[in-house]
Amino acid sequence: MRGEFALPARDWRRRWHNRAATTVLSILAVMAIAPLFFIFVYLFIRGAAGLSWSFFTELPQPVGETGGGVANAITGSAILLALASAGGIPLGIAAGMKLAERDRGLTSRLLRTVVDLMTSVPSIIVGLFAYAFLVVPLGGYSAWAGGVALAVIMLPIVARATEEILNLVPDHVREAGLALGLPRWKVTLMIILPGVRAGLTTGVLLAGARVTGETAPLLFTAFSNQFGFRGLDQPIASLPVQIFTLASNPDEISRQMAWTAALSLVFLVFIVNVITRLLLRRK
Amino acid sequence: MYLQEKHTGRGTPPPPGSGSSFADGGDEPVSPLSNTTSTLRSDSSRGDQIYRWVLRGISWSIIALFVGLVFLLVKMSWEAWSQYGFGFVFLNQWNPPLEEFGAAPFLVGTLITSLLAVLLAAPIGIGTALFLKEIAPTRIAAVLAFLVELLAAIPSVVYGLWGIFVLAPLMREDVQPFLANWFGPETLFAYGLGHLLTGFAYPIVLIGSQFGWSEVSLSILSENMQRFSHALMDGPPMGLGLLTASLVLSIMIIPTITALSREVLATVPDSIREAALGLGATRWEMMKLALLKTGRAGLVGAVLLGVGRAMGETMAVTMVIGNRNEIPTSFMNPAQTMASVLANEYGEASGLHLSSLAAVGLTLLMVSLIVNLLARGIIRYLEKQA
Numbered sequence: 001m002r003g004e005f006a007l008p009a010r011d012w013r014r015r016w017h018n019r020a021a022t023t024v025l026s027i028l029a030v031m032a033i034a035p036l037f038f039i040f041v042y043l044f045i046r047g048a049a050g051l052s053w054s055f056f057t058e059l060p061q062p063v064g065e066t067g068g069g070v071a072n073a074i075t076g077s078a079i080l081l082a083l084a085s086a087g088g089i090p091l092g093i094a095a096g097m098k099l100a101e102r103d104r105g106l107t108s109r110l111l112r113t114v115v116d117l118m119t120s121v122p123s124i125i126v127g128l129f130a131y132a133f134l135v136v137p138l139g140g141y142s143a144w145a146g147g148v149a150l151a152v153i154m155l156p157i158v159a160r161a162t163e164e165i166l167n168l169v170p171d172h173v174r175e176a177g178l179a180l181g182l183p184r185w186k187v188t189l190m191i192i193l194p195g196v197r198a199g200l201t202t203g204v205l206l207a208g209a210r211v212t213g214e215t216a217p218l219l220f221t222a223f224s225n226q227f228g229f230r231g232l233d234q235p236i237a238s239l240p241v242q243i244f245t246l247a248s249n250p251d252e253i254s255r256q257m258a259w260t261a262a263l264s265l266v267f268l269v270f271i272v273n274v275i276t277r278l279l280l281r282r283k
Numbered sequence: 284m285y286l287q288e289k290h291t292g293r294g295t296p297p298p299p300g301s302g303s304s305f306a307d308g309g310d311e312p313v314s315p316l317s318n319t320t321s322t323l324r325s326d327s328s329r330g331d332q333i334y335r336w337v338l339r340g341i342s343w344s345i346i347a348l349f350v351g352l353v354f355l356l357v358k359m360s361w362e363a364w365s366q367y368g369f370g371f372v373f374l375n376q377w378n379p380p381l382e383e384f385g386a387a388p389f390l391v392g393t394l395i396t397s398l399l400a401v402l403l404a405a406p407i408g409i410g411t412a413l414f415l416k417e418i419a420p421t422r423i424a425a426v427l428a429f430l431v432e433l434l435a436a437i438p439s440v441v442y443g444l445w446g447i448f449v450l451a452p453l454m455r456e457d458v459q460p461f462l463a464n465w466f467g468p469e470t471l472f473a474y475g476l477g478h479l480l481t482g483f484a485y486p487i488v489l490i491g492s493q494f495g496w497s498e499v500s501l502s503i504l505s506e507n508m509q510r511f512s513h514a515l516m517d518g519p520p521m522g523l524g525l526l527t528a529s530l531v532l533s534i535m536i537i538p539t540i541t542a543l544s545r546e547v548l549a550t551v552p553d554s555i556r557e558a559a560l561g562l563g564a565t566r567w568e569m570m571k572l573a574l575l576k577t578g579r580a581g582l583v584g585a586v587l588l589g590v591g592r593a594m595g596e597t598m599a600v601t602m603v604i605g606n607r608n609e610i611p612t613s614f615m616n617p618a619q620t621m622a623s624v625l626a627n628e629y630g631e632a633s634g635l636h637l638s639s640l641a642a643v644g645l646t647l648l649m650v651s652l653i654v655n656l657l658a659r660g661i662i663r664y665l666e667k668q669a
Contacts, residue, residue: 014565014568015565017565017567017568018565018566018567018568020567021566021567021570022418022566022567024410025410025411025413025414025418026414026418028406028407028410028411028414029410029411029414029415029419029427031407032407032408032410032411032431032434032537032538032541033427033430033431033434035434035534035537036430036431036433036434036437038445038449039437039441039442039445042445042449043441043445046448091341091344091345094337094338094341094342095341095342095345097338098338098339098341098342107339107342107343108342110342110346111342111345111346114345114346114349115345116655116656116659117349117652117655117656118349119655120591120595120651120652120654120655120656121352121595121648121651121652122594122595122596122597122622122647122648122651123595123597124595124597124622124625124626124644124647125352125356125595125644125647125648126352127625127629128355128356128359128625128629128641128644129351129352129355129356131629132355132356132358132359132641133351133355152348152352155345183328183330183331183334184330184331184334185330185331185333185334186330188334209436210436212438213436213437213438213439213440213441214438215438215439215440215597215598216439216597216598216622216626219626219629219630220629220630223630240438240440240598243440243441243444244440244443244598244602247440247443247444247447247448247602255448258444259444259448262440262441262444265438265440265441266437266438266441269436269437269438270433270436273432273433273436277429
């Protein structure tokens, strides 16, 4: 076995320890991956049974009736994601740009701390914030509140990703731009940012995927509805919340729909992850 | 990097030899010659000024956003704090119809589920990181690492769904009856544990009685310890409860711990590994000496970040923990965490109930911020040393 360089025969104890450790570590690795297979196989078997075209195009039926789909949740998730992106991506990128300047001014230091703290705020707490910030003043659940909650979750992820990518840009690129007599803002916006487009896209896509799967912050902000889109100031359905509601219903039809919706959601998230992986590899 | 602090004065030339300060942000260094092209310069610096102010403005609005988040939570929970004081956190009562509130049942639920989850996940996560770095061939390691990352990408509501419909029945039919059989009340394990705990606790009580604690007789102490250990696995096997929630949580934080442990192990310089191997260590001895020992602080940080993630996790836990607002006495019991009580009750609450829930939320926020800051501090300290 590898990792035993010509151990003398009397060192059977060390040899044995080494082999035992190798075996145990391999078993631990299998234990880490195994749930992925259990979950994925189950999701596929249970979820695929309910796949049909109408599942994606129809509105949900009342509890207990067959047929119906989750079209409301899919459009809802797309709208919430758009709202979250509209807020989270520009603010996140700007914050990342500020952090990447790596100066030690008060603003930068505070911003760094705040971005650190924001990544560790539990997502349900962000929901509480959006509730107090928008649901209470507006007098009801709304797509706005859900979008703001998701944007707050997205922001630090995008900021971190942007900072990491900008730090990879070699200084001479910036210096070359400045040497041409370009002002700093033009160098940043027109040379550096376009140069790291692929990396930025990756970061933003991953943040989007993460946010699409969030349920907790939407429970008492966007809430849910059964009718599809009725305006941004109205409650709006989303795929994760729909899965939660369906899973809580006692009937078999709802459960079936929950599995199929979960399969669609996981499929979506995995696709994004694989695409970003390929994008990164091409670089 | 921080040279620019020294020459923020507009128009002063940069100190000689600081050519690379072009790249460092801050004010644009202006050469004495630029007076001749004053129009061009003022144009560009005006653009830069706007750019800088925009970034600064956005930065401050993000800072304000976070301060606002904390402020709003404090404001919402004010009623509860003024009613109960800070003792609210340790009050063991939660009865919305009677308007009695306290966070203790949820604090205990969160602590037990997170600790149990991390006890399971830490060895698996760190072991997997070691396996990926030292044992698996590079190609296989890359694929496995990607699979672990995918596990982290699964939304928590899907874990919850799987937990309810796959894991919970399995726990109910097989695992919990087994546990009750071997570790439940009236088993050898329970008696043994009871005696063991009595043995540990009695000297403490004896010493305590010298310092003014109320005296406890051995028989009463033993009785309490026995009651505790017999209750550990007591209760009907329901499938939903503390144990199931902890299991789901541990699956969810394994990817976090694995990824962070890999980063920590990667910071250990190869020279240390090679030194160990060069001295004739086997691979396992090298891992112990070079990797685990050198990376100790970082691994603790990784595990702590896993704890932080587990404490804030909401949906999966809400779906499998069984939702009972009392301090659990058995691992079979349904319970409630700080996050799950918010998910369950916040939508329908009002008045003092709502305010108390916000207070639970603020407690959760503070606990997770502390755990995360601690973990990050440890990791950053280690990085500085490396």
